[in-house]
Amino acid sequence: MKFAMLILRNVIRNPMRSILSVLVTVVLVFVVIVVWSVLSLLDYLTTEKSQNFRGLVTERWSIPSRLPFSYADPLSRGAARRPGDVMPTDSMTWQFYVSTLDKEKITRESLLFCVAVEPAKILTMMDGLDLLEGNDLAELTRYVKVLEEKRQGIILGRNHAVNLLQKSLFEPKEIIGKRINVTGLATFKGIDLEFEVVGLFPPGRYDTLAAINREYYNNAFDAYQRNTGRTHPLAGANLNLVWLKVPDTNSFTRLAEQIENAPDFANPAVKCETAASGYASFLGGFKDLIWGMRWLLAPACLFTILLVIANAISISVRERRQEMAVMKVLGFRPWQILALVLGESLLLGAGAGMLSSGGTYLVINVLMGGLKFPIAFFDRFMVPEAALWWGPSVGGLAALLGSLLPAWSARNVKAAEVFAKIT
Amino acid sequence: MTLVQPGEPSTATRSTPIVRVRHVHKYFRRGSEQIDVLHDLSVDVPSGEFLALMGPSGSGKTTLLNLVAGLDTPSEGEVWVGDQLVSAMSESQLARWRTRHIGFIFQFYHLLPVLSAYENVELPLLLLPLSASERRRQVNTALELVGLGHRMRHRPGQLSGGQQQRVGIARAIVTDPTLIVADEPTGDLDARSAEEILDLLGELRRVLHKTIILVTHDPRAASRADRILHLEKGQLVVANGGGGS
Numbered sequence: 001m002k003f004a005m006l007i008l009r010n011v012i013r014n015p016m017r018s019i020l021s022v023l024v025t026v027v028l029v030f031v032v033i034v035v036w037s038v039l040s041l042l043d044y045l046t047t048e049k050s051q052n053f054r055g056l057v058t059e060r061w062s063i064p065s066r067l068p069f070s071y072a073d074p075l076s077r078g079a080a081r082r083p084g085d086v087m088p089t090d091s092m093t094w095q096f097y098v099s100t101l102d103k104e105k106i107t108r109e110s111l112l113f114c115v116a117v118e119p120a121k122i123l124t125m126m127d128g129l130d131l132l133e134g135n136d137l138a139e140l141t142r143y144v145k146v147l148e149e150k151r152q153g154i155i156l157g158r159n160h161a162v163n164l165l166q167k168s169l170f171e172p173k174e175i176i177g178k179r180i181n182v183t184g185l186a187t188f189k190g191i192d193l194e195f196e197v198v199g200l201f202p203p204g205r206y207d208t209l210a211a212i213n214r215e216y217y218n219n220a221f222d223a224y225q226r227n228t229g230r231t232h233p234l235a236g237a238n239l240n241l242v243w244l245k246v247p248d249t250n251s252f253t254r255l256a257e258q259i260e261n262a263p264d265f266a267n268p269a270v271k272c273e274t275a276a277s278g279y280a281s282f283l284g285g286f287k288d289l290i291w292g293m294r295w296l297l298a299p300a301c302l303f304t305i306l307l308v309i310a311n312a313i314s315i316s317v318r319e320r321r322q323e324m325a326v327m328k329v330l331g332f333r334p335w336q337i338l339a340l341v342l343g344e345s346l347l348l349g350a351g352a353g354m355l356s357s358g359g360t361y362l363v364i365n366v367l368m369g370g371l372k373f374p375i376a377f378f379d380r381f382m383v384p385e386a387a388l389w390w391g392p393s394v395g396g397l398a399a400l401l402g403s404l405l406p407a408w409s410a411r412n413v414k415a416a417e418v419f420a421k422i423t
Numbered sequence: 424m425t426l427v428q429p430g431e432p433s434t435a436t437r438s439t440p441i442v443r444v445r446h447v448h449k450y451f452r453r454g455s456e457q458i459d460v461l462h463d464l465s466v467d468v469p470s471g472e473f474l475a476l477m478g479p480s481g482s483g484k485t486t487l488l489n490l491v492a493g494l495d496t497p498s499e500g501e502v503w504v505g506d507q508l509v510s511a512m513s514e515s516q517l518a519r520w521r522t523r524h525i526g527f528i529f530q531f532y533h534l535l536p537v538l539s540a541y542e543n544v545e546l547p548l549l550l551l552p553l554s555a556s557e558r559r560r561q562v563n564t565a566l567e568l569v570g571l572g573h574r575m576r577h578r579p580g581q582l583s584g585g586q587q588q589r590v591g592i593a594r595a596i597v598t599d600p601t602l603i604v605a606d607e608p609t610g611d612l613d614a615r616s617a618e619e620i621l622d623l624l625g626e627l628r629r630v631l632h633k634t635i636i637l638v639t640h641d642p643r644a645a646s647r648a649d650r651i652l653h654l655e656k657g658q659l660v661v662a663n664g665g666g667g668s
Contacts, residue, residue: 002542002549009537326533329494330547330594331522333515416495419485419529419606 003336007343014316018348021312025352025399026359028301028308029391033360035298036390037383038373042290045127045279053252054127054275055088055244057259059268064096066237069218071265075242078255079262086255088244092117092125095217096240097191099182101163109163112182114154114210116217119147122155125243127275128205136202143199151216153198154180157207159369161200173200187234191220204382207370243275302398305349310402313345317406324410325418338411345403346396353395357387440467441601441634442491447500447510449486449657460486461497462657473628473635475648482654484638485606491636492525492604493517505601522550526595526633528605532587534579534594540566541575544593551598565593569623585616592623596633603627603635609644621647 011018057075058065076091095116102110122144123137124130132140147153161175175197184191195212217238224232246252256272259265283290317324324337332340364371364383371381449461461483468474468491476484489495490502493509494517502510504524512520521527534543544565548558566572569589579587588608595603605624609617625647627633637648645651653661 002545006538013537322533323535326529326535327546328518329492329521329525329527331518331550333518335515414495416486416489419489419494 003340004343007340007347010316010320010340010344011347017312017315021308021348022352022355024308025305025349025395026356028305029353029356029395030360032298032301032394033357033383033387033390034364034371034381035293035301037364037371037387038381039290039294039298040384040386041381042279042283046276046283053246053248055246055252055255055272056275057242057244057270057272058240060271061269065240066234067239067241067268067270068236069095069239071270072239072242074262074264075244075259075270078244079259079264081262085258086246086251088246088255090121090124090245092121092243093214093239094241094243095214095238097184097193097212097217098186098188099184099191099193101160101180101182103183106185111185112160112210113208114212114217116212116214119144119211119213122147122211125245126206129202132202140199140202146198147211147213150196150198151213151219152194152196153213154195155199155201155211156197157201157209158203159207160210161197162369176200190224190228190232191234193217193220207382244272302394305395305398306402308402309345309349309399310406312348313341313399313403314406316344317341317410321410321413321418324413325415328413328415334411337413338407341407341410342400342403345399345407349399349402350392350396353391353393355391356395357389357391360391361385361387439470441470441505442466442468442636443501443503444487444491445501445503447487447490447497447502449483449490449495450498460657461490464500464657464659466652466659468634468636470634471628471632472650473625473648474637475645475651476636476638476654477640477642477645477651478654478660481656483657484654487654488604488606488636488638491602492527493521519550522547523598524601526598526600526603528588528591528595528603528608530607530610532579532584532591532611534587534590536579539576539578540571540582540590540593543579543590544597547594547598561597561599562593565597566590568596569593583616584612585619588612588616588620589623592620592627596627596631601634603633605635605637607639608637609639609641617641617644 059067072093076088076093078086078088078091080087097114097116099112099114100106100110101112122129123132123141129140143155147155156175161173176199177197179194179196181194182192184193193212193216201207201209201211221232221235221238224230225235244255246255252274259270259272327337327340328334361383371383373381444464444466447461447464448459450457450459452458464483464487466487476487478484486495490497490510491504493502493504493512497510500510501508507520507524509517509520534540535546538546541562544562545558548561553561563572563575566575569592571586571589571593574582574586574590579590582590588611591608595605603624608624609620612620621644624635624637628635635648637644639645652659
């Protein structure tokens with residue numbers, strides 16, 4: 001305890017130097033946490049899972065994938081034709097719909113990115129939502145039930161709710177029950193819809209996504225034809241992807257073969273890949289950016305933390321050589337001097353890291369509602385809870401490594417040499 | 424008075440020698456050059472003696488003091504303190520041994536500026552298996568003994584030079600060491616403070632029967648000792664009786 005107090009007092013003995021070192025570390029750890037938050041989500045999405053395997057069926061030769069809706073039913077059955085063929089344990093179709101909440105002023109905030117789905121599948125097939133428990137699950141189940149009953153319903157992501165209410169809300173549920181009109185954009189032009197907000201996705205992954213009932217969406221294409229006398233360009237190609245769930249890798253391999261060889265899906269041809277590789281190919285265009293973040297930006301920040309703390313501790317040790325020598329004279333063992341110096345840098349680095357991770361989590365998740373970083377189909381990234389220990393670990397480890405040499409030099413201080421004045 | 428000529432162990436001790444230095448050589452290498460600091464030096468210090476080491480700069484006084492205090496090891500020869508062969512100990516063994524057996528008083532006090540007088544004195548006790556209440560009792564006793572019971576919470580920067588040296592002395596005696604070594608303890612003090620510190624050292628010797636080795640340039644300080652040894656070019660040249668006893 002007394003030793004810990006001594007460490008603390010040494011750290012605050014030169015407040016300006018300590019504060020500057022802490023500030024630099026806080027900023028750099030902030031950058032590292034943001035980078036790792038983005039990478040950890042991308043890693044999670046692109047890592048193959050061994051159980052509850054998700055397969056993704058898309059158009060083989062075209063991005064974005066556009067399949068006829070007639071593919072939906074047979075693909076949901078895994079193109080099983082013969083007895084003994086593998087059937088997916090669950091499935092879900094996704095039809096994208098991009099619109100704006102304000103056709104006069106199209107901004108990022110007014111954009112509404114929806115997927116038209118079979119409502120019940122939200123609970124069983126959407127990544128992360130299938131793991132909900134307790135109140136979150138009960139609440140979402142209630143919203144899904146209403147979406148099944150009200151075809152014009154929409155379940156919004158939290159960011160949409162906040163944008164619609166034009167304020168930073170701590171209670172976005174105020175939006176439930178309100179009606180919104182949206183205008184189709186780009187290839188969805190002409191598909192203008194009216195929705196009633198029936199619920200909200202739980203905070204996190206789906207903050208920027210909305211789910212609508214696919215029956216209502218498909219009917220809109222019929223209505224377009226009725227009203228204009230023309231078929232909408234997307235009418236025969238408005239199925240974007242089909243998710244399939246299988247129990248294991250082996251089943252997936254057979255299922256993929258079954259689907260890709262099925263004659264029914266020849267024009268346009270389809271491909272069946274794992275969700276992870278699906279995400280990976282989607283992220284292919286950002287390969288260099290992701291590589292740079294992972295292998296240049298984050299290591300550069302870590303190295304800078306190391307240098308900053310090494311510099312601060314080196315100066316401190318150099319200034320206190322006599323003190324170290326006195327402690328040795330008093331009987332402090334070399335390892336105790338080493339521990340004293342390492343303890344000081346650990347306190348500095350881990351403390352700054354903790355401050356940084358706590359602050360980053362609070363600011364990005366709570367105050368900003370996620371970090372805007374549009375990459376592939378992700379708009380915002382949340383800082384994971386694990387980041388609360390990344391900060392202290394990163395700061396502490398970098399500080400420890402940076403102070404190894406100065407600490408070793410302090411450990412080896414020779415009292416007789418420090419006080420050398422041959423008389 | 425005890426003087427051991429080089430190569431000739433003492434027989435004329437008043438009591439059992441607590442420090443025995445035997446045929447000690449100490450030299451440093453600077454490139455290919457060998458610099459002799461101590462040359463075949465032998466000396467005994469009886470228990471309870473107040474010994475002063477004098478000599479010109481570069482004569483090896485501090486080096487001898489460092490060898491006796493286990494801060495340095497001889498190039499040749501043996502240094503015994505009590506029944507311990509100090510010159511053969513490892514750095515860690517020496518550190519542990521110093522905590523219990525050596526009280527060191529520095530010329531420039533060398534108190535830790537971030538700690539109060541109380542905490543500075545308590546520092547060596549943290550290395551011993553003592554309870555908080557035992558530590559408190561010992562620190563209080565040591566500070567009272569040097570007359571600083573009322574300055575315990577002051578930091579070194581808030582104390583005068585003489586007071587800082589008193590804290591240094593309290594720190595040196597708080598572990599009740601076998602031997603107190605003082606390297607020019609009055610060298611940085613005004614005459615009055617120096618007198619007070621020398622009185623205090625004399626009292627430690629008289630009341631607590633501590634063995635004290637004092638390195639000094641100051642003949643007045645040396646005159647307080649029981650015995651004065653003069654070193655020159657790493658060898659004992661002459662011994663005088665001090666006025667301490």
